[in-house]
Amino acid sequence: MATCSPNTDRTDEINDPGAAPFGNFINYYTFNPPENRLNLIPATLLRDLDYNGDTTLILDVGCNSGELSTAFYKHLVPDCEEQSDDSKVYLLGFDLDEILIQRAQQTNSLPSSISFITMDIIKDTEQLQHYLDQHGCSSFHLCLCLAVTMWIHLNHGDSGLLQLLSRLATFSQHLLLEAQPWKCYRSAARRLRKLGRSDFDHFKTLNIRGDIAEHAREHLENHCGMELIQSFGSTSWDRKLLLFKRR
Ligand SMILES: C[S@@+](CC[C@H](N)C(=O)[O-])C[C@H]1O[C@@H](n2cnc3c(N)ncnc32)[C@H](O)[C@@H]1O
Numbered sequence: 001m002a003t004c005s006p007n008t009d010r011t012d013e014i015n016d017p018g019a020a021p022f023g024n025f026i027n028y029y030t031f032n033p034p035e036n037r038l039n040l041i042p043a044t045l046l047r048d049l050d051y052n053g054d055t056t057l058i059l060d061v062g063c064n065s066g067e068l069s070t071a072f073y074k075h076l077v078p079d080c081e082e083q084s085d086d087s088k089v090y091l092l093g094f095d096l097d098e099i100l101i102q103r104a105q106q107t108n109s110l111p112s113s114i115s116f117i118t119m120d121i122i123k124d125t126e127q128l129q130h131y132l133d134q135h136g137c138s139s140f141h142l143c144l145c146l147a148v149t150m151w152i153h154l155n156h157g158d159s160g161l162l163q164l165l166s167r168l169a170t171f172s173q174h175l176l177l178e179a180q181p182w183k184c185y186r187s188a189a190r191r192l193r194k195l196g197r198s199d200f201d202h203f204k205t206l207n208i209r210g211d212i213a214e215h216a217r218e219h220l221e222n223h224c225g226m227e228l229i230q231s232f233g234s235t236s237w238d239r240k241l242l243l244f245k246r247r
Pocket residue numbers: 022023024025028061062063064065068094095096097100119120121122145146147148151152
């Protein structure tokens with residue numbers, strides 16, 4: 001088990017940002033700015049998916065300090081200041097790291113449309129159901145799961161990764177997925193070892209390896225009732241942005 005909790009001793013992260021064992025980097029957007037992903041996503045995405053009338057709900061899984069969540073929202077809803085209450089786009093971002101969530105809440109420039117909560121998706125999803133109920137919806141219209149799969153996979157094993165994908169599929173109509181490729185797993189494990197930490201619990205015993213995006217697609221399509229409808233290409237970090245839709 002990785003030895004440090006995301007919320008306690010953060011000295012290692014400051015010295016080496018690669019030491020955040022859940023991907024909970026305190027300065028993530030200084031080395032992966034929102035534009036790296038946004039440049040690949042059409043600003044018309046919500047309209048393209050026919051979400052242009054009623055309330056639309058977006059979920060951002062593992063939102064870190066919220067910079068990408070807010071930039072994503074403004075990218076998709078450029079006229080966000082002028083939305084009427086009956087046709088509004090809302091975004092809920094969550095992360096297991098409460099310090100990152102506090103920062104996201106403090107810097108939130110659109111608090112009537114964007115909310116941030118602390119939640120570990122492996123432990124419970126009650127707050128998601130509560131949010132859906134509040135908005136009178138049965139699922140999120142668009143779920144973003146960007147650069148999160150590897151951290152859940154390394155910390156919770158193959159079953160954790162599959163559980164994550166299955167949960168997201170039950171909660172969303174569309175899922176935008178950026179899965180880290182296998183080479184990132186090796187780098188993450190190497191960085192942890194360099195710091196003298198014990199290895200990720202599951203790294204050596206993972207059976208799901210190699211083309212992770214393909215494994216995710218296979219699980220979503222064969223076990224979760226979703227289908228891949230679009231690939232937006234690859235980021236400068238060589239990660240595919242894949243869009244799935246519930247069948
Ligand atoms: C590398 S960051 C990516 C942040 C953001 N999604 C992006 O792409 O810009 C991964 C985030 O996932 C969060 N995370 C990891 N495991 C999680 C879990 N089980 N539940 C919620 N968040 C998690 C981490 O705390 C971290 O902030």
